[in-house]
Amino acid sequence: MVDVDPPPREAAAAPPATPAMKRSASFDRVPEEARRILHRLAGELWGGDVDPAALAVSQLKGAMTNEVFRITWPGGGEGVGEEGDHRKVLVRIYGQGVEVFFDRADETLSPADLRDPEISSLIAKKLREFHDLDMPGPKNVSLWQRLRRWLEEARGRCSAEEARQFSLEKLGDETAMLDIALSGVDQRVGFCHNDLQYGNIMIYEETRQVTLIDYEYASFNPVAFDIANHFCEMSADYHSATPHVLDFTKYPGTDEQRRFVQTYLSSSGENPSDAEVVHLLGLIAKYSLASHIFWGLWGIISGHVNKNIDFEYKEYARQRFDQYWKTKDQTLGSKSN
Structure with a gap:
C-alpha cells in the first residue's frame, strides 16, 4: 500500500493524463503528487514490461477517514492483466474534510x-x-x-x-x-x-x-x-x-x-x-x-x-x-x- 499525505503546494506536476487514465472517473480524485509517485513506482518495479501511464483507478469502499484507491496496470506476462497481483497497489490518501466531498455512509463499514x-x-x-x-x-x-x-x-x-x-x-x-x-x-x-x-x-x-x-x-x-x-x-x-x-x-x-x-x-x-x-x-x-x-x-x-x-x-x-x-x-x- 502506498500512503500519500496531502501534497505540498510546490509538488511537481504529474504527467498529463492518457486516454487510459481518463477512462476512470476516480483518476481526477487522486492528487498530482500521488500520480507522480505511481508513475515512478511502475517504472521502478516493472520497467518496460508495462506502460507506467496506462494506470486504471477505482475507489474502494470502507475507509473511515481517508480515501483509498486501487491502482492497476494492464499488460505484462502470461496471466498478468489488469487484476494481476504484481500490477496492483492500494493508495490511501490522508486529509481532513473528506466528508465535505463524499458521503461517508457510502464509503465505510458501519x-x-x-x-x-x-x-x-x-x-x-x-x-x-x-x-x-x-x-x-x-x-x-x-x-x-x-x-x-x-x-x-x-x-x-x-x-x-x-x-x-x-x-x-x-x-x-x-x-x-x-x-x-x-x-x-x-x-x-x-x-x-x-x-x-x-x-x-x-x-x-x-x-x-x-x-x-x-x-x-x-x-x-x-x-x-x-x-x-x-x-x-x-x-x-x-x-x-x-x-x-x-x-x-x-x-x-x-x-x-x-x-x-x-x-x-x-x-x-x-x-x-x-x-x-x-x-x-x-x-x-x-x-x-x-x-x-x-x-x-x-x-x-x-x-x-x-x-x-x-x-x-x-x-x-x-x-x-x-x-x-x-x-x-x-x-x-x-x-x-
Whole structure:
C-alpha cells in the first residue's frame, strides 16, 4: 500500500493524463503528487514490461477517514492483466474534510456491518490469512513489552491524582499476572493487526474482497489477542455523536463468537474439533482483558499528547479500565480447555 499525505503546494506536476487514465472517473480524485509517485513506482518495479501511464483507478469502499484507491496496470506476462497481483497497489490518501466531498455512509463499514454474518465470515477468513503471513524479522510476542512500555509512559505523563483515578499503581501487577497466566498456554502466534475496528476493514463490493488497512500497531502476537480486540471493537461507534462512548452489551455473544472462530479455524481447509474451538474461545475471553489495558493506556497517553483532536480519550480509557475490573474475576475463573 502506498500512503500519500496531502501534497505540498510546490509538488511537481504529474504527467498529463492518457486516454487510459481518463477512462476512470476516480483518476481526477487522486492528487498530482500521488500520480507522480505511481508513475515512478511502475517504472521502478516493472520497467518496460508495462506502460507506467496506462494506470486504471477505482475507489474502494470502507475507509473511515481517508480515501483509498486501487491502482492497476494492464499488460505484462502470461496471466498478468489488469487484476494481476504484481500490477496492483492500494493508495490511501490522508486529509481532513473528506466528508465535505463524499458521503461517508457510502464509503465505510458501519459497526452493524461487523455483525452481518456474511461480512463477519469474510473478515474471519481474511484475518486467518493475515495471521499466516510470513513477515520478515523477529517473531517474538510484542504485547507484554508494549503494555509495560505504555504503562511507564502513562505514569510519566499523569499527575498523582490521575494515576490514582486510573489505578495505574495496580496495572503493573495486573499485566504481569496476565503475562504469566497466558504465556504458558498452548496457543498460536502470528502476525497480528492489533487494531481491527470497523474503520480498518474495507470490502471491495464488486468482488466481496476484504482488505485490512492501517498497520500502525501491527506486530507478532497471540492470534487470540487479535480476535479478542476485534470483538471488543464491536462495542464502539466512532461515528456517533459521542464516539468515545462504548456499549459493551454489544460484545458478541457465545453463538456469534463460535461462528467467527469456527470460520477462522476452518478457512485454511482444516476441520477443527470442538475442543479446538472451545480452547480458542477461552483464550479470546482472557485476551479481552489485555485489550482493555492496551487501549486504556493508549487513551491516557493520547489524552496528553493529542490536544487538538476532538475525542474524549481519558473517558474512553476509563471505560476500558472499568470493563477490565468488571470482567476480570469471572473471565479468569473460566476454563480454557
